[in-house]
Each structure stands twice: as C-alpha cells, then as structure tokens.
Amino acid sequence: MRFALKGVLAFVVFSAVLVASCSGLSPNIRNGRTELLKAVGREGDIVAYLNVDRSKGLIDEISGGSRDELSKYVYDVIVVGSDDCEYGAIEGDIPIIGRSIVASKLNGKPTKVGDVECFVAKLGEMDLYFDLVNSGVMLFSTSGEGFRKAVDIFIKKRENIMPESVSLLLQSGCMGVYGISPRAKISEVLKDGNVETVMLLLDRSENESEYLLSGIMEMKDENVFRATNVLLSDAYIRDSKDNGRKIDMKRMLSTYRPSSVDKFVGYYDFRVPVSLILRMLGKQ
Numbered sequence: 361m362r363f364a365l366k367g368v369l370a371f372v373v374f375s376a377v378l379v380a381s382c383s384g385l386s387p388n389i390r391n392g393r394t395e396l397l398k399a400v401g402r403e404g405d406i407v408a409y410l411n412v413d414r415s416k417g418l419i420d421e422i423s424g425g426s427r428d429e430l431s432k433y434v435y436d437v438i439v440v441g442s443d444d445c446e447y448g449a450i451e452g453d454i455p456i457i458g459r460s461i462v463a464s465k466l467n468g469k470p471t472k473v474g475d476v477e478c479f480v481a482k483l484g485e486m487d488l489y490f491d492l493v494n495s496g497v498m499l500f501s502t503s504g505e506g507f508r509k510a511v512d513i514f515i516k517k518r519e520n521i522m523p524e525s526v527s528l529l530l531q532s533g534c535m536g537v538y539g540i541s542p543r544a545k546i547s548e549v550l551k552d553g554n555v556e557t558v559m560l561l562l563d564r565s566e567n568e569s570e571y572l573l574s575g576i577m578e579m580k581d582e583n584v585f586r587a588t589n590v591l592l593s594d595a596y597i598r599d600s601k602d603n604g605r606k607i608d609m610k611r612m613l614s615t616y617r618p619s620s621v622d623k624f625v626g627y628y629d630f631r632v633p634v635s636l637i638l639r640m641l642g643k644q
Contacts, residue, residue: 384453384454384455384457384458384495385452385453385495386435386451386452386454386494386495386496387495387497388497389436389496393528393531394435394436394438394451394531396436396449396451396497397409397436397522397527397530398520398521398522398523398524398527399513399514399519399520400438400513400521401526401539402442402521403540403541404443404540404541404542404543405440405441405442405539405542406441406538406539406558407438407439407440407522407537407538407539408438408439408440408441408536408537409436409437409438409439409530409531409535409536409537410437410439410535411435411436411531411533411534411535412434412435412436412437412452413435414533414534414563414564415534415535417568418534418535418634418637421637421638432453433452433453434450434451434454435451435453436449436450436451436452437449437450438450441542442509442543443543444505444506445501445502445505445506445509446501446502446506447499447501447502447510447513448499448500448501448510449497449498449499449500449510450498450500451496451497453496454492454495454496454497454498455495456492456494456495458492459491459492462492462498463479463491466479466481468480468481469481471504473504473505473508476507477491478490478491478499478507486502487502487503488500488501489502489504489506490507491507493511493515494515497514497515499511499514499515522538526538526559529559529561530561532561532563533561533562534562534563534564534571535561535562536559536560536561536562537558537560538558538559539555539558540556540557541556542555542558554579554580554588555577555578555579555580555584555588556580557576557577558575558577559576560573560574560575560576561573561574561575562632562637565631569634569635570631570632570634571632571637572631572632573627573629573630573631574627574628574629574630575626576624576625576626576627577624577625577626578623579624579625582623584623585623585624585625595636595639596636598639599633599635599636599639600633603633603635605633
C-alpha cells in the first residue's frame with residue numbers, strides 16, 4: 361500500500377495548512393471516535409486506519425516532513441485498497457469554507473467524474489482526485505472512478521459494513537489494518553488472496569524508535585503460511601542487522617507466535633522498530 365501510506369501521509373501533511381478560524385468538525389466524529397470507519401471493510405478490500413495525533417512521529421518519518429500543528433486540524437485517515445483502486449477519507453476540523461483554499465494549496469484543478477465534481481492534482485507521478493465534500497470530511501482516490509466510489513461509500517450510499525467491535529479496536533492505537541480475503545496487490549504478504557483474515561494494531565511504546573504490534577494474519581493454506589513466516593522473519597532480521605541492533609531471539613519467540621496448525625501468524629506487543637516499518641512500506 362505504498363500510495364496509501366506514503367503518498368497519503370504526505371498529502372495529509374500538506375492539506376493541514378487550512379483555514380482554521382471557524383469550526384468545521386466532521387459530523388462523524390463522536391466521543392473521539394469516527395463512525396465513518398464502519399462504512400468500509402468489504403470482502404476483498406484492505407483497510408488502514410490512522411490516528412493522526414497518536415501517530416505524529418510515524419507520519420513525520422514516512423512523509424519526510426514535520427508539522428506540529430497537524431493534529432489540530434486532521435484527526436483520522438482512512439485508506440482502502442481494493443482490487444481496482446485506492447481511495448479514502450481524511451477527517452478533522454476543516455471548515456467547508458476552506459474548500460477552495462485546500463484545492464489551491466494542493467494545486468488542484470476542477471474536474472468532473474460523471475455527475476460528481478472534485479479536484480485533480482499531481483502527487484508524484486500519479487493523479488490524485490480529492491474534494492472537501494463536507495465540513496471535516498475530505499475524500500480522495502488515485503482515480504476518477506475511485507473518487508466516485510468513495511463518494512458513494514462514504515456519503516451517498518453509506519451503510520455500516522465493519523462490525524462496531526472491529527472499528528473500535530482499529531481506533532484504539534496509532535494504526536490499524538483490517539481485511540477479509542483481501543485481493544488488492546499492495547504488498548508481497550497480502551497479494552493473490554494469500555491472506556484470509558488480517559487484523560493488526562500498531563501502538564506506541566515507551567521507546568520513541570519502536571512501536572508495539574499485536575494481531576493476527578490467517579493464511580489460506582500451510583504453504584502460504586510458511587512463505588509468509590519466512591518473509592516477515594527475514595525482513596525483521598535483515599533490518600536489525602542493517603541498523604546494528606542485536607536480535608533478541610528469546611524476546612522474538614515469546615511475542616511472535618506462528619502456528620502452522622491454525623495457519624496464522626500472531627503477534628502480541630511485538631516491538632517493531634520504525635526502520636522496519638519504513639522498510640515494509642518501501643521507504644528504505
């Protein structure tokens with residue numbers, strides 16, 4: 361999910377320079393949680409949720425920039441990778457009167473996808489379709505059809521897909537990832553329908569250079585399990601060697617619990633260095 365996590369986070373940083381003179385809080389945010397997350401999570405999709413306030417350090421690392429005022433205006437980022445596009449929503453305290461300013465800051469040009477008006481801008485080598493569709497709600501996609509899909513799913517034809525318990529769990533840390541039989545070709549681990557179920561939560565630790573990973577990935581068969589286990593273990597060991605860290609095998613085995621019988625890879629408070637997160641995202 362390289363665009364989803366690298367490009368979007370850079371997009372979030374830039375879009376934080378907004379008009380903040382009046383309130384424009386997303387109507388979906390209640391008691392510090394967003395209800396919008398429940399609109400996604402269909403079979404075949406992979407969903408990533410980001411809590412901006414809890415993830416400021418990670419955002420700075422991934423996007424290559426630092427904006428201390430970011431969490432004042434942008435609270436949540438939802439990214440969906442489907443088999444035909446990537447799309448999502450950015451929520452926060454963004455007044456609708458700032459729509460044209462947001463478009464101008466991002467060098468967006470007015471366009472239309474069917475009967476849906478929006479803006480399009482260049483994000484690296486790709487086009488980004490986006491619009492502030494409501495106070496506090498900005499939608500985006502890597503394609504025009506994807507943007508129209510986002511409008512339908514989040515606004516026009518919205519329905520609750522994700523269970524309440526899953527939504528609350530994903531929002532309990534810095535970043536959450538969820539998917540049922542994901543088909544999006546966004547990573548080596550999740551490609552080709554290899555994963556039946558994924559539920560991962562990344563949260564802060566007392567060490568600023570590390571995050572805590574908990575959750576499971578259930579594979580479709582034992583062969584995929586073994587290949588995934590090797591891929592993840594090799595990435596962890598290689599990153600440790602490249603960054604001069606001693607590999608604590610006892611700690612690794614006590615928190616990283618693969619099971620070929622149940623075909624799942626499980627983690628509980630597994631310490632993940634920021635460098636490994638960046639490596640998995642293709643940043644390093």
